[in-house]
Amino acid sequence: MNTDTPLLTMRGVRIDGFADERWTPIVKGVDLTLHRGQVLGLIGESGAGKSTLGLAAMGFARPGCRISGGEILFDGIDLMRASEAEKQALRGVRIAYVAQSAAAAFNPAHTLLEQTIEAPVRHGLMSAAEAADYARTLYAAMDLPDPDTIGDRYPHQVSGGQLQRAMTAMAMCAKPDLIIFDEPTTALDVTTQVNVLAAMRKAIREFGTAAIYITHDLAVVAQMADRIKVLRYGEEVEEAPTETMLAAPKHPYTKSLWAVRAIRKPGETGPDKVLELNGITAAYGTIPVLRDISLAVPRGKTVALVGESGSGKSTTARVITGLLPPVAGEVRFEGAPLPPALRGRSRDQLRRIQMIYQSADTAMNPRHTVHEIIGRPVQFYLGKSGAEVTARVSQLLDMIELDDSFMDRLPGELSGGQKQRICIARALAAEPDVIICDEVTSALDQIVQEGILKLLMKLQRTLGLSYIFITHDIDTVRAIADEVVVMFQGEVVEQGLKEQIFAPPHPAYTELLLSSVPKMETGWLEDRIAAQARTASGG
Template sequence: MSEPLLKMRDVRIDGFTDERWHEIIKGVDLDLHHGEVLGLIGESGAGKSTLGLAAMGFARPGCRLTSGEIVFDGMDLMAMSERRKQKLRGTRIAYVAQSAAAAFNPAHTLLKQTTEVAVRTGVMGQKEAEEYARELYAAMDLPNPRTIGERFPHQVSGGQLQRAMTAMAMCAKPDLIVFDEPTTALDVTTQVNVLAAMRKAVKDYNTAAIYITHDLAVVAQMADRIKVLRFGEEVEEQPTAQMLSDPKEDYTRSLWAVRGIEKPGESGPDKILELKKITAAYGTTPVLTKVNIAVPRGKTVALVGESGSGKSTTARVVTGLLPPVSGQVIFDGAPLPPELKNRSKDQLQKIQMIYQMADTAMNPKQSVGEIIGRPLRFYHGMSGTAQRERIAELLEMIELDPSFADRLPGELSGGQKQRVCIARALAAEPELIICDEVTSALDQIVQEGILKLLLRLQKELGVSYIFITHDIETVRAIADEVVVMYQGEVVEQGLKEEIFAPPHPDYTELLLSSVPQMEAGWLDRAIAERRELVDSRGEVATD
């Protein structure tokens, strides 16, 4: 067999925590050939992203490459100067990060940023690069691929921005791409197309790829081989089909079986929240049309649908951030003022929100105690000893030690950050919490912990949830009722068991059939089934 494009031997990396250096990658080997995809999986803290960045000869702040061998196309990255490595990055080695919002300059259009590296390094001219970028936009299933590049980052959805970042990485036709959780922000229907496009691009251009993910079903569709990491060490590595059918190690088998939660759905006669014929728009663009949704007290209603279906807009209407054009929001039997500024402190206190990205939802310079303490002061006037005691109670409630109050967000894992965001919402003592994709950025073991925590809190406190998600497995785990949305309308709603039982409206069938399965060849079958469900106009019937 030919020499690998990337060869890593006995790679060791230190991280600086608790005022000293700790070894976080402990002698890992890795080989990767042209046209091959290696999947890296493992729970938070396993070292997946750290190892992926090391493949570029890079260590993030707070980390250092200490020893080992990293050879890319015959070049020793460990011995290479930083200036030479920088010339490789973005051209011959590209990186697709999880957080697209942080990867784009808000002052420049998508097209300018997509083509910048290819043009600046002479890979192709401006016009050629722009045409190729539009081809990539189409391959990434972006709307209006000929013109979407003229938009600025804030003018597209998070999922669209994630796909644009993938196109940006591919534009210079690199030899190696490191994909770091690139489909986390995507709904299931979009994810199918994007995964297929990524896989096709890798094969068509004979590109090598490292695909980092916590989604086992996704890596099963993308990777030729899978490497499992834990605590910075390799657990095992096998070809994908063999790994799925016969994992050798107990830890790998535990990853395969982790998502076993399923809450039996049930409704209730008392409604904490009702949306009645809500129509909403951004400027002159309608986004919700006569939406009716009811949330039973003490229960969970999941809003599902692809990007642009109106899920997050519905949350903005409930919270008063987007006043509806018409219709009413009824909370606890009384109409809420449409605009946030006209709601009383008591009305604000009863509805809280937990956001998808805990990283950007907390001030990095404030301690956990300060973050949780703010709603205690604002809503309940707490300070001093009473506030400190309540912060300790809330931390214990979310299964964190009270000593976490002194830590900064940067000292927490992803799961711990999300728990702190849950504690902040609970500090207000709300009756309804809107959870917007709160587990999508977390690995499956941490997801399970967060879902179990939310279920326990609901049972103990009687709080109601609106759970916005594109993850059908999460819906099975936490929802009592399901609302399926499509292009700003409610397609169907009802108890979870009723919604998931066939026959389905075509759009619900499309959603359910787009959930990645842990079996080889699923992606090809899913693409074929989608073609059958989509009519000749490229639209999906909703009833």
């Protein structure tokens, strides 16, 4: 294997997008070189062209885009001149893609195993039995539960974090030469993320695979990448070995990326409790998922629910909103018990507790305009109509720092950060007292994250809102939370003021969460894995 010859060479690549009846440059003459066994990290804020460039490495452009110039060579194959059939023969076999949204990558009608082995079997690389054995090996490497049988499950029968790991196994099953990772650990809790990153690193090194790792998480790219390339507005800002980039970024923009994690916490407000959960036990069918959960949300404050995938965070939100009536216990709002089921609550009770979801893409109807999306709760909860609705939508757009030109836009015409702002405006339209934020920044790059968090904190100070902030991002918790509730396997492990929770000594699980947060230093992942091994062996 000749490692001196690049596996992938991209020279002067230009990619255009079609909008407003004309083609507009998205990627503007970017170069990229990648050798076997090397990992290149692509970072930059939303709209920088990271994913667009990553897809172009497969000779692919999204609908509405075109690769308009430059050269793309994969192992000597000219992807700019190759036929569609030739490119299709490479994709999924020699070049694999791991997307951010695992739910969209799987067919709900087929088992995980059927879909994992499809590429190597269809292309004649392995028999079905050989592929199935290898898939189970990958499931074990990805730390999936019951690796010998989890492949028999359907996508809806596993958690989001498990599905993300299964998607990574599916991409690796054909033993590709190049894997493009597009924000693959964004939705994972920190402890799961460590295991997935370690499995990815192991597989890349074992098979000499090259990888392009697209992310907005600087600590993650520090663990995964040998080199880092920074993009902005479709142009290269700078590129350097990872250690050099972390220690001494040259460009002012790169320095600004390194600095965006420092966010101020919201101002102090009243101490009274607006929402309480007392002894909540909940189950899906006969399977218990919450056990004797009690917590309180002070008025005007932020309570963060943290824990790994499957700990019960989102289930707690479903109980609060009435989507999952508890088996035992009660939810109290301003001292009075709330009906356990959604259908038993009054319109005013529904109005006062709103929710913002992780995926703005699936939370909005793609055929409704921004005016319709925000205006609907204005009509439903406040009884307004006609010009009153339009006036209120205009006010709400101003509150989320957008202007009236957005009213007639569809979700597909918005950036990720703009979509999440519209979802915030929709929640505000009901004039609530409590907003549940379920991983609302996890899919956004860090500069956009900072903008969303600052907006939420500004709204909290202005409107006196209370937030329940469900997240696996410990840095976000440090930045915005007043109180923290740590959950594990459906139970509360620890809760209290943020300063108390983050001050040692910690219960074992809290210590695991805090120690699993990736640091912006090379070698952290290896040190963390070694520490886990020592703990497991009793050393």
